[in-house]
Amino acid sequence: MGELENYIHQESPLPALIKAALVHAQFETIHPFLDGNGRVGRLLITFLLCQWGILHKPLLYLSLFFKEHRQEYYDRLQAVRDQGDWEGWLRFFLAGVVDISHKASLTASSIQRLRNEHLSLVSQTAKGAPLLEACFKMPYISITMAAKELGTSFQTARNAVYKFEELGLLREVTGEHRNRIYAYQAYLDLFG
Helix, strand or coil: CHHHHHHHHCCCCCCHHHHHHHHHHHHHHHCCCCCCHHHHHHHHHHHHHHHCCCCCCCCCCHHHHHHHCHHHHHHHHHHHHHHCCHHHHHHHHHHHHHHHHHHHHHHHHHHHHHHHHHHHHHCCCCCHHHHHHHHHHCCEECHHHHHHHHCCCHHHHHHHHHHHHHCCCCEECCCCCCCCCEECHHHHHCCC
16 A cells, blocks of 8 residues: 555656556555445545546546446456456546546536526526525525525525425425425436
């Protein structure tokens, strides 16, 4: 692990994605923990890319690609160990980066479209735009949370939440009379 840590911090002429792929494969081979190696190893990819300035936020979620192609993921890592097939692993890893990046781009475009559509819907609603922004940060929201986020009274927040519910933007999900939680379902649906 010490040598891997040194390699991570060492300057390298390799592109960051290649280095991240090499680090991940090596981490999974070392297998330093009794449990959680896969999760930690997959998180390590994203955190390294953030640390190296490639990502500004941890938005590249390669775990999804690895899960969708689980057997090939295991086979590629094993082929590195057994036959030294680094090229096969790198091709697989980079295909995952392309796939997940493309999906993230589509999701970001969908979020922007949704924001614009819903902003026009709530533009005449008191506290509409600020509540909509709060819903993007907290897709599950209570009236108390809305009041705090908007810096308004409970009554003002309740009126805005009820208006969003009337417009079909929020849906009450608890079935309770008190301490209700509302879901911004259209936004949540974008994430599958």
